[in-house]
Amino acid sequence: MKKLVWAALLSVPLWAVQEHLSLEQALDLVRQNNLEVKVAEKEVLMKEQEHKAAVGYNYGQLDLVVNALRSNDAGNVFGFKLQSREATFRDFGFSDFLGGVGQALQMANGDFGAFSQIMANPQMADQLLNTAPHDLNYPDARSHFQEKIQYRIPLYVGGKLMKYGEITDKMTTISKLDRQKVLNQKLFETRKTYYNISLVENFIKNLNQILKNVEELEDTVKNMVDEGYALDIDLLQVQTKKADVLRMINQAKLNRDLAYQYLSFLVDDTVRSIVVLDNDVPMPKMKKEEMLSRNIDIQKAHMGLEVTDLAIGVEKASFLPQVGAFAEYGSADNTFLNDFTDKDAYTFGVQLKWNLFNGFVDKAKYEKAKIQNLKMQNQVALAKKGIALQIDKIITSIKSKEYDIASLREKVKFTKKVYENYYSRYKEGLMSINDVLIKNSEQIQATLKLVKTRFERNNKVFELENIINKGIL
Template identity: 85%
Template sequence: MKKSLLAMALSLPLFAVQQNLSLGEALELVKQNNLEVKVASQDVLMKEMEHQEAVGYNYGRLDLVVNALRSNDAGNVFGFKLQSREATFRDFGFSDFLGGVGQALGMANGDFGMFTQMMSDPAMQNRLLDTAPEDLNYPDARNHFQEKIQYMVPLYVGGKLQAYGEITDKMTTISRLDRQKVLNQKLFETRKTYYNISLVENFIKNLNSILKNVEELEETVSNMVDEGYALDIDLLQVQTKKADVLRMINQAKLNRDLAYQYLSFLVDDEVVSVVNVDNDVPMPKMRKEEMLDRNLDIQKAHKGLEVTDLAIGVERANFLPQIGAFAEYGSADDTFLNDFADKDAYTVGVQLKWNLFNGFVDKSKYEKAKIQNMKMKHQVELAKKGIALQIDKIITSIRSKEYDINSLRKKVKFTHRVYENYYSRYKEGLMSINDVLIKNSEEIQAVLSLVKTRFERNNKVFELENIINKGIL
């Protein structure tokens, strides 16, 4: 029983849903859960690793090398013995040479003069020198174990490594700006969807109010038909209008459900209800220069320009010498780690490498880097001017929508009062049902136009906030 309760308790979060979700809570969920934001964050981590990789090359490379070999190749075996400090004259073939000398001594019968004469004979000398040493040419197979530590470090490469470190650091910053842009876009879409849900709810509320009026009209007309003051066609017209209003309410609810599904996708959790807001999104208040400074695309363009500045230095370094140091310490023997200290050896050195000619390839790369830098400067200016123009267009559109909203609010009130007036006059027999329904349609159209304009105005404000990176940094 306890196990079952524990399993149920652990499974509850899997079926949790978000109810009465506030906008602030929704934005926090996007920051924590949105999958696209997570992918962008992982891109940042990869760029950070690339930066650490570039910086790491400054410290050189330390390797432990262990070789375990066995060979009967004459050159290898002789080299193995030299590395193990075990080479003897026998390994050079002196046993065969001494055998020839001993044979000459025997032929001289102990006469040193005759021996000297024989050794001076060119034929004897050639025969001795042409003797193939068995020990040198056909050695026994030998094991060889070599353990050594190698360290290589660049001392001077014309500033390339420092430039690579700075370039990868700036590329990491650009990646963070890309992540911020993705996050801003998701927050923009979340706020847009959240406000759209609130507007749709408000629209449904207004339609329900209109539906109530139409139902009241339907009841009135029905009573008048019963009393002989109205025709059946009048009632049919009202019922058709009622069906239209119900259709609009149903469509609005479907749009609301779709918005909830998209909001659930953005926060990566099921959202069933939100805290509605009735007021429109406030207009950002800041100077044009500050808007441009906050724009992520312009910031990226500036970082890209800095990268091209550094790239010029990288290509310029190809004309300078490269200097590196090398150190190695180790030991070798036919047994692993045997007499390590007695047979150890070291090697140290410095290498200078300076390219003198390569078909003007480096010069072409250098000129290309300078052209790329000039191109990037123009792109920065283009980004500033293009985004400034975009901001101006959005602000103008917002102001236009705000004027329309004020006008439409008055129109909604006016059309409602006109409808009520026509409805009262219809009950007195002074107006036809057609006139009343026309005024009802005008009221619906005014409400729909107001909702649509508020929707468009809010979207433009969100778009502006996204462009100027407002409130996210």
């Protein structure tokens, strides 16, 4: 029983295999699974986060700052005590000063007049003032814990932050256009590959019919050789033609297998078979102006122009004052969070900063931004003209291919009838086998050329759809 269960499990494929895949299903798989599309999607997400970061600067910055320090540096220890609101006269060195005053009192022997004269003595005053306060210069090491909340916010920066927010929003839109362009390219390649497989399948079908005709001709020639109405060389010629047809069928199958591998790569899944299409891709029905307006490269160029407009505003802000506000609240002590409210303190204020001169750096950047904007205007005009010319060339090529296809369809019908006529006349002994095989070759060449022209025409239509950003299914 266990062996049967294991056999059943092993018979199940480890990944899905697509059988009889329709074009709609293939396009959906590309949208969901294609790795390049996923990479482009992640780029959009990153740009969205950059936009959020740019907008976030408008709301300022709130920080919790905790300092844990220990020092015996005289300046640090004195500052620690001041911040902790614990400074005493002893910390200023008054113990040494009082010692000098006490000595003066002893010398005056309780006489206030004598004490006044002693203190007024310049030598005594110099001695007291030059006394180095030991408590101030050589304090004991002290720990210091400071906890505070700081908030800083820009009040006015010449519109720079607003422009940055708008720029990052435009850049997000550009990344979405890039994602759409990648998706369009993958859909274009998928449709192209799907239709190519269909054409190859139809070509193989036609070649198999031709092979059947050649095999029928081979049987006929064999019978005629047996009856003495044909030569062995006639049979050899037919068999050589049969080998050529088999070679073409095999080559077509190899090309089909390669196309299936590429289709599997695009949908990120194994594709074994598709629903074969026999129709050609319909020509998009759209006015030239709409085609140009839908083109992603032109949309990106317009968006880039808007970005350069905003960049001018960013550089112009450098000539304007910048105003910011600051607020801080905290407490300090030699023990962490000790007597927080008794020793708390606050600070707040506003700062104005206005650059008056920096070697004309801001002016140079401003001029560069304006030149970049003019350059982008030219690029937009160039993109429109270049893509309009590209569209015209593709449409002309499609129309030319459609005329060729109509002509080749008639030629294929004609060569088929001519071959059948020559084959009938050969059986009557009115034609040589060489004439029959020549007509057979003409039929094959006409069929091959029709397939190739349909292939080229479809590819041009797909290329046009890709350029005009046509919505697909």
